[in-house]
Amino acid sequence: MIKEKLSLLQPISMGSRKLRNRIAMAPMTRSFADDRTGVVGQDVVEYYRKRAADGVGLIITEGIIISPRAKGTTGVPGLFTREQTESWKNVTDAVHREGGTIVAQIWHVGRLTHHEIAGGLPPQAPSASAFRIARGRSCSSFWKTIRYSGRDVDC
Ligand SMILES: Cc1cc2nc3c(=O)[nH]c(=O)nc-3n(C[C@H](O)[C@H](O)[C@H](O)COP(=O)(O)O)c2cc1C
16 A cells, blocks of 8 residues: 555656656675685675565665776775676666666775775876875765875875
8 A cells, every 4th residue: 555655656667767666775885805816705795686576666786896997995896897797787687586676886085095906006087196194184975094194195
C-alpha cells in the first residue's frame, strides 16, 4: 500500500536505463582494493551485492581511477587494466543478479596526488600550479597515511 503511494519507490528511466526505484547510493571510497594492482576482490563484490539486495535503485560506485597517475589515496580501485576490468565484472554481475543497476564513477585527482601514492610517477594535472598546504595541516586523506606535518608540501 505505502509502496504504491511513495514516488521514491516508483520505477524511473535514466537515459536508456530503467531503475526499479529512485533510491541512489552515493559514491563512497572504501579503499578495499589491492593497493598495488587496483583490483577488487570478493569482499567488494559482496559489499555492492548486498546494497543491490537491499533494493537500492541505482548504485554509484566509489571513485575508480583511470590511470596510475589518477590515484589520490591508497587502496583505490582502477579501471584501466584487463585484470581490474575483469574484477569489476564480478561486481556488476552480482549486482545485476540482485536486480540492481550500477554505474562507475571514474576518477582522476589531478595535482592532489603524490609519487609515493602513484607508484613513483609524478602528478598529472591540467595546470602546473602546485597545491600548497599550510604548515602542520593535512591536505587530503592520504596524508593520514604519509605524514608531512610540520612543513610545507607541494602536492
Ligand atoms: C566514506 C566516504 C567516501 C566518499 N567517497 C566519495 C567518492 O569516492 N566519490 C564522491 O564523489 N564522493 C564521495 N563521498 C561523498 C559522498 O558521495 C556524498 O556526496 C557526501 O557524503 C554527502 O552526502 P551526505 O550529505 O548524504 O552525507 C564520500 C563520502 C564518504 C562519507
